[in-house]
Amino acid sequence: MNMKNISLLLSTTILLLAVSSCKDKKKTTSDKEKNKVVCNCPKIRVCASKQAMAAKKERCQAWHNQKLEAKNPKAEKIKLKKKELYLTKVNPIGVVKYFRPDNSLACREVDLNGDGLMDLFYFFDTSGKIKIEAHQDEDRDGIIDRKTIFRNGVVRKELFNTDGDENTWEIEKTYNNGIITQIAYIVINPPGSPERVCSKYNYYENFDANGKLISISWDIDCDGDMDKVINEKGEYSSEEYKKFNLKADKSIKARQLKPEDKSIKP
Numbered sequence: 001m002n003m004k005n006i007s008l009l010l011s012t013t014i015l016l017l018a019v020s021s022c023k024d025k026k027k028t029t030s031d032k033e034k035n036k037v038v039c040n041c042p043k044i045r046v047c048a049s050k051q052a053m054a055a056k057k058e059r060c061q062a063w064h065n066q067k068l069e070a071k072n073p074k075a076e077k078i079k080l081k082k083k084e085l086y087l088t089k090v091n092p093i094g095v096v097k098y099f100r101p102d103n104s105l106a107c108r109e110v111d112l113n114g115d116g117l118m119d120l121f122y123f124f125d126t127s128g129k130i131k132i133e134a135h136q137d138e139d140r141d142g143i144i145d146r147k148t149i150f151r152n153g154v155v156r157k158e159l160f161n162t163d164g165d166e167n168t169w170e171i172e173k174t175y176n177n178g179i180i181t182q183i184a185y186i187v188i189n190p191p192g193s194p195e196r197v198c199s200k201y202n203y204y205e206n207f208d209a210n211g212k213l214i215s216i217s218w219d220i221d222c223d224g225d226m227d228k229v230i231n232e233k234g235e236y237s238s239e240e241y242k243k244f245n246l247k248a249d250k251s252i253k254a255r256q257l258k259p260e261d262k263s264i265k266p
């Protein structure tokens with residue numbers, strides 16, 4: 001067995017130990033503590049559910065299948081060819097590339113910290129040259145925390161996952177030619193609101209063509225219509241709302257945007 005194989009085996013063993021260690025910890029947790037499972041794994045180890053790990057391993061193939069199906073539901077599934085690129089002896093799998101049968105690049109996966117787990121996933125168009133999406137797992141739990149969508153190779157949207165559920169994105173940033181135009185959030189409504197958390201975006205920050213914040217609006221009763229607006233004039237304007245693609249409640253309250261009013265989140 002050469003050094004490369006030994007280090008790969010060692011890394012895999014460490015990973016398996018780490019996953020089983022996290023699993024064992026969960027098993028021994030009492031009912032009372034079910035919601036606050038703490039993993040004592042050392043930093044290099046990874047605490048993630050089996051499902052999240054499996055999804056991470058098959059992310060490229062699954063994404064490719066989804067795109068094919070969206071174009072043509074009857075399209076035949078294509079098995080991508082995998083090519084692993086070993087960077088160093090301590091970094092057993094640095095980059096993995098997946099190719100279509102015509103040899104165009106479908107995905108590129110990157111292990112940023114050398115723990116053998118992929119952290120960054122790039123997905124390419126059928127030419128294999130233009131990036132369509134990038135997914136990033138920022139805390140090595142197997143769940144994607146940030147998704148970037150490109151148009152003509154330039155960032156169009158950035159989606160952030162703050163609740164560990166990849167089916168919902170809690171923050172959405174929209175760009176026009178690389179300049180921010182809107183940030184949509186799901187924020188907690190004030191006490192006394194009909195619903196404290198809406199199922200869709202309920203707070204928007206809107207920017208002008210230069211990326212300057214000019215308006216903030218908030219739907220506090222989750223009906224999809226904005227109830228509060230803060231803008232430069234301190235008045236509700238239906239024209240302005242149309243521009244931002246937002247609807248307003250009849251009783252919408254407006255106040256003036258002050259210099260200290262800033263984006264609530266980065």
Ligand SMILES: [Ca+2]
Binds near residue numbers: 137139140143145
């Ligand atoms: Ca994550």
Ligand SMILES: [Ca+2]
Binds near residue numbers: 160162163165168
């Ligand atoms: Ca989510």
Ligand SMILES: [Ca+2]
Binds near residue numbers: 220221223
């Ligand atoms: Ca509303």
